[in-house]
Amino acid sequence: MPPDNLKIALAGCYTDAHLAGIYRLELAPETGECRAVPLELPLENPSYMVFSKKKGRVYLVSETKTFQGQAGGAVACCRWNGSGLHLSSIQPTLGIDPCHLILDDKEACVLAANYGTGTCAVFPLDEQGELQPCSQLIRHRGRGKNPLRQEGPHVHCVRQHPAGGRIALCDLGLDKISLYAGQGGVVSDAPLQEVLLPEESGPRHLIWRSDGQYAYVANELANTVVVLQEGNHRLQPVQVVSTLPPDFQGESTCAAIKFSPDERFLYVSNRGHDSICCFQLEGLGRLRLVEIVPSWGRTPRDLALDDSGCYLLAANQESDRISIFSRDLATGKLTFTGCQAELRRPVCICFINC
Numbered sequence: 001m002p003p004d005n006l007k008i009a010l011a012g013c014y015t016d017a018h019l020a021g022i023y024r025l026e027l028a029p030e031t032g033e034c035r036a037v038p039l040e041l042p043l044e045n046p047s048y049m050v051f052s053k054k055k056g057r058v059y060l061v062s063e064t065k066t067f068q069g070q071a072g073g074a075v076a077c078c079r080w081n082g083s084g085l086h087l088s089s090i091q092p093t094l095g096i097d098p099c100h101l102i103l104d105d106k107e108a109c110v111l112a113a114n115y116g117t118g119t120c121a122v123f124p125l126d127e128q129g130e131l132q133p134c135s136q137l138i139r140h141r142g143r144g145k146n147p148l149r150q151e152g153p154h155v156h157c158v159r160q161h162p163a164g165g166r167i168a169l170c171d172l173g174l175d176k177i178s179l180y181a182g183q184g185g186v187v188s189d190a191p192l193q194e195v196l197l198p199e200e201s202g203p204r205h206l207i208w209r210s211d212g213q214y215a216y217v218a219n220e221l222a223n224t225v226v227v228l229q230e231g232n233h234r235l236q237p238v239q240v241v242s243t244l245p246p247d248f249q250g251e252s253t254c255a256a257i258k259f260s261p262d263e264r265f266l267y268v269s270n271r272g273h274d275s276i277c278c279f280q281l282e283g284l285g286r287l288r289l290v291e292i293v294p295s296w297g298r299t300p301r302d303l304a305l306d307d308s309g310c311y312l313l314a315a316n317q318e319s320d321r322i323s324i325f326s327r328d329l330a331t332g333k334l335t336f337t338g339c340q341a342e343l344r345r346p347v348c349i350c351f352i353n354c
Helices: none
Strands: 007-013 022-027 034-039 046-052 057-062 074-080 085-092 098-103 109-114 119-124 136-139 155-160 167-171 176-180 193-196 203-208 214-219 224-231 234-242 253-259 265-271 275-281 287-294 300-305 311-316 321-327 334-342 346-351
Touching: 007 046, 007 311, 022 311, 034 321, 034 334, 046 098, 046 346, 057 085, 057 098, 074 098, 098 155, 109 155, 109 167, 119 155, 167 203, 176 203, 193 234, 203 253, 214 253, 224 253, 234 287, 265 287, 265 300, 275 300, 287 334, 311 346, 321 346
Parallel strands: 155 203, 253 300, 300 346
Antiparallel strands: 007 022, 007 346, 022 034, 046 057, 057 074, 074 085, 098 109, 109 119, 119 136, 155 167, 167 176, 176 193, 203 214, 214 224, 224 234, 253 265, 265 275, 275 287, 300 311, 311 321, 321 334
């Protein structure tokens, strides 16, 4: 069992026959040092996860093209015992390459985004929090302008409005945010609203401010963040900002988008430019660029902040390391601590005891 003074997170990694898929991260808040401990878990490509403190469960996607001999990936439930995970239930997602999932606000169901087939699968949970078979599959159709990345729908993220009810799906392939009615584990068949973004934006991830008045979308292909403002239960784009320096000429794609705990600052990772972009939230939810700093590794796919907001962790997929940054609470600025945790192909980070 790890000492009580450590901040504990889990890191998910892309796997092969010789790689561990899950590591326990032990962050020492006094020094910023971080240790990665491999965990035994028979799950391929656990590329995104969420933690339920209430149920003591971790829910993960298995981002694969086949599962148990059938096309598609899987969603798994694991019991957390304070130091390790035990796989307790697993269900097929009925779609290829699931890459994101959430618990609904009542913790009555899990919703998983199937990137490869452009669908979102809904899984009821029993009283213990175990996964039941898929009860509903929301399917997108169409294509975007980019023939290589938008040849069809690619649902990359699912989020629920902070007040409950509406479910938002980011579709990278269609340049669209679709909002559905959702309650009690049931999602409406047709969207309530579709927010169309500029062609080849490639919306990847969305986060809502906790008051529900603004949403922020990281556009993977355009390397931008779009600010969406709420009004009469509808979202309207009000600002677009770049995540890259104006003189950058290379190839890059946005990945993670995360708030600081106090929601005064927003962080976005750039893969290719290999950097972390920090914005400050100003009046009317608008963003002001604070800084762009190196991620100290290649392909920063995910970011995570501890509950104190003093540390930010960056999962550098192609450098096989997680880089640790200290954070100025007043300015939002990041400083690389010099500490890194070594692990193979990290792609997601989820704090557990924060």
